[in-house]
Structures are given as C-alpha cells and as structure tokens.
Amino acid sequence: MTAAAFTAAQWTRATGAGVDPHEYRRVTEGLTSVADWGPSLLRTGHAHLERAEKAESSVSAGEHLLMAARWFHLATLTHDGEAQRAAAEADDALNRSLTLLEPGARRVTGEGFTGWLRGPTGAPGTVVVVPGLDSAKEEFLDLASALLARGLAVFIMDGPGQGVLAATTTLRPDYEQVVGRVVDALGITRVGLVGLSLGGYFAARAAALEPRVAAVATVSGPFRLDWEQLPPPVRDIMARRTGGDAAARDFARQVDLTALAPRIAAPLLVVDGGQDVIPGVTNGEPLARTAPHGTYLSVPHGDHLLGNARPDWLPHLADHMAHTLRGAPA
Structure with a gap:
C-alpha cells in the first residue's frame, strides 16, 4: 500500500x-x-x-x-x-x-488490564470503554468525554494484547474474565460496557457471561469472523496480537456470538456504519436482532468506527448508557 x-x-x-x-x-x-x-x-x-x-x-x-x-x-x-x-x-x-x-482520576491496574477511572465519585453509573484489535485507551478519549459530560464515571482501559500491554500479553477471547476483574478492582456492583471494533465482541461476550453488566453498546463490533476471508493485513495484526498464525486462527474461530447473543440480559445498543464492509466480518445486525433487548442503529454513510459520522451515533450512545445506568448503584 x-x-x-x-x-x-x-x-x-x-x-x-x-x-x-x-x-x-x-x-x-x-x-x-x-x-x-x-x-x-x-x-x-x-x-x-x-x-x-x-x-x-x-x-x-x-x-x-x-x-x-x-x-x-x-x-x-x-x-x-x-x-x-x-x-x-x-x-x-x-x-x-x-x-x-483531573486530580481525582485514579490509575487502576490488575491482572490483564490497566487504565484510568475518571469522573465523579458519586456517579450514577460507571462505564468501561473496551478497545479492539489494535486500538487502546488513548483512542477513544472523545467517547469518554461524552460519557463524563452526562455525569457518568468512566474507566478507559487496555486489556490483554492491547495498548501498553501489547508488548507483554496477548489477546484473549474470554474477555468476560478481564471485565470481571475490572469490576472487582473498581469496587462496583454494576457496570456499563462500550466496546469498539473487536472490543464490541469483547463487550457483548462479557455482557452475556458477566451478570454485573447492566448496560452495553457496541460500535463496529463483529458478530462473527471467518479467518479465511479476512484481509491479509487484519490477519497479520491478529497474528501479532495473539502470538502467531495458529493462535490467530483459533482466536478468530471463537469470535462468534450466535450462542451468546440470546443470553445478553442488559439493554444493548448496536451501532454499525453502512460503509463498513470488511471481508470475513459479519456486522452487528444479528447481534441486535437476537439479543433480548437489542436495538440496532445503522448509519448508512458511516465507515468502520464511524469516525466520519460521530454526530449520528455518539450522542445517542452516550444517552443510552446514561439513561440505562441512571439510578443503578455505581
């Protein structure tokens, strides 16, 4: 290229x-x-x-x-x-x-994660922002600002194989284990999740398997991956972040929400861009359709992560998280 x-x-x-x-x-x-x-x-x-x-x-x-x-x-x-x-x-x-x-912000680090807890101590809810394949906590600061502006606390994080942890750890599909440790470390009883790109899979999977997830949203998250159809650059990044070609193939095989989507009890917002067409990636419409409380927002002109269409989804997503978490113990 x-x-x-x-x-x-x-x-x-x-x-x-x-x-x-x-x-x-x-x-x-x-x-x-x-x-x-x-x-x-x-x-x-x-x-x-x-x-x-x-x-x-x-x-x-x-x-x-x-x-x-x-x-x-x-x-x-x-x-x-x-x-x-x-x-x-x-x-x-x-x-x-x-x-x-933000003198009140607090660095929180545990097994397989590190990040910053931001926002008011008495916030009505806490949202964990989950990055994706090659993103990190520094990429979604504007999303965090939108959530903070609505009075929520926000934990921006790197998980295994992500951001500053990419040098010493590898991606893992069972991200609900990471989310569980984050919730424990933050000392909260309920949490909201926003997952972006591959982080959308992580967030949806965690919402299905971690009962303390009370609200969830995905942005450009995959419903399913097909390794053979993925573009070579995506395969290369996945191999690098998982520890090799065999590990990447196994990882991609596990990215499938077919059985997990019906188990997501929390209100779910799925955001996709209509111009986000990556071979081997099934977009989020089946996730929204099969989750019990799923809502689908497709922005026709949006690309991957919808950086070209933020007014069409970002305020709505932030409101979804705030309205859903309002009144829940933080």
Whole structure:
C-alpha cells in the first residue's frame, strides 16, 4: 500500500480519535512511504510534549499532553519496530495529562488490564470503554468525554494484547474474565460496557457471561469472523496480537456470538456504519436482532468506527448508557 493510500485509509480513524484534521494533513501529506508513518507521528507527539513544557498553565499543558497521547497511539498503527515505544509514550502522556487535568482520576491496574477511572465519585453509573484489535485507551478519549459530560464515571482501559500491554500479553477471547476483574478492582456492583471494533465482541461476550453488566453498546463490533476471508493485513495484526498464525486462527474461530447473543440480559445498543464492509466480518445486525433487548442503529454513510459520522451515533450512545445506568448503584 502506498503512503497516500494508507494515510487516506486512516483519515477518519485519526480524526475520530480527536486529532486536528488540518494537523493530520500537514503531518501526513509529505510521507513517501508507509514506513515514514510511525516516525512522523512520533515527532508530532513530541512537538505536543514540547508545547506542554512551555505552556503557561497546567490546563494548557494537560491539553497538549492529551493530544500527544493521541498522536503516539496513532503511531502504533503500522505495527513496526517503533510501535512498542509509541504505546509506552502514549501511556505516559495520558498519565501526565490526567494528573494535571483531573486530580481525582485514579490509575487502576490488575491482572490483564490497566487504565484510568475518571469522573465523579458519586456517579450514577460507571462505564468501561473496551478497545479492539489494535486500538487502546488513548483512542477513544472523545467517547469518554461524552460519557463524563452526562455525569457518568468512566474507566478507559487496555486489556490483554492491547495498548501498553501489547508488548507483554496477548489477546484473549474470554474477555468476560478481564471485565470481571475490572469490576472487582473498581469496587462496583454494576457496570456499563462500550466496546469498539473487536472490543464490541469483547463487550457483548462479557455482557452475556458477566451478570454485573447492566448496560452495553457496541460500535463496529463483529458478530462473527471467518479467518479465511479476512484481509491479509487484519490477519497479520491478529497474528501479532495473539502470538502467531495458529493462535490467530483459533482466536478468530471463537469470535462468534450466535450462542451468546440470546443470553445478553442488559439493554444493548448496536451501532454499525453502512460503509463498513470488511471481508470475513459479519456486522452487528444479528447481534441486535437476537439479543433480548437489542436495538440496532445503522448509519448508512458511516465507515468502520464511524469516525466520519460521530454526530449520528455518539450522542445517542452516550444517552443510552446514561439513561440505562441512571439510578443503578455505581
């Protein structure tokens, strides 16, 4: 793939993650090779770190650090030799930003997960944001902001094989075990889950098997995967994140919600983009149809993760989580 094609393919994902579209164009328009992506985005992240050092207020410093975290995360998307370093820098920038901007935020780490608990102590509900195949807690900060604006507490996390944990762990299909440990560590009795991309499968599976899940939403989540039809780049990422081709094949085989969907007791919102067509991936309509309390929202012009259509789904999803969790013990 050419550099131009790669940067065009990442356009809505990057802007959906919250980077400035004009800065994205400036940073990427001169790339001559996909190999230039990581180093270029790392430099951009470091430029925001320099702005943070020179900032005249802690708020400005924190905002620059938050933007640096986004750029560092996006630098991991080529999965080259710089990816591990970029993930660590994203994690560090996020840590520093939340320390400045949200003194009440709390880092919580346990077996197979790490993340930040944000929001009011007496929130009416807590939402765990679950990333996907090659996403991380730094990618969905705008989603977290929408949930926080509705008075909810939010736990943004990396699980096994994700974000800063990708260097030392591998993806696992039984994500309900991870969610259970998160709920225990947060000390809550009920939780909402929002899963994005492959995280949609993780969230739906956890909702079926973890009784403390009281609300759930998926965005561009797969209902089922067919390894033989998956595009080679997706297979390569899955092999890298699971520990090899055989492990990836086995992982993909287990991504199937046919038997689990009817067991999801919590209110479920399934969001898909009509332009999200990935070979080997069954979109979420069967999940919404077979779950007892499923609702389906398909945005015709939306792409994968619907970064090009956020007004069409993000407020609705945030309201769904707030309305469902309102009054539930936090």
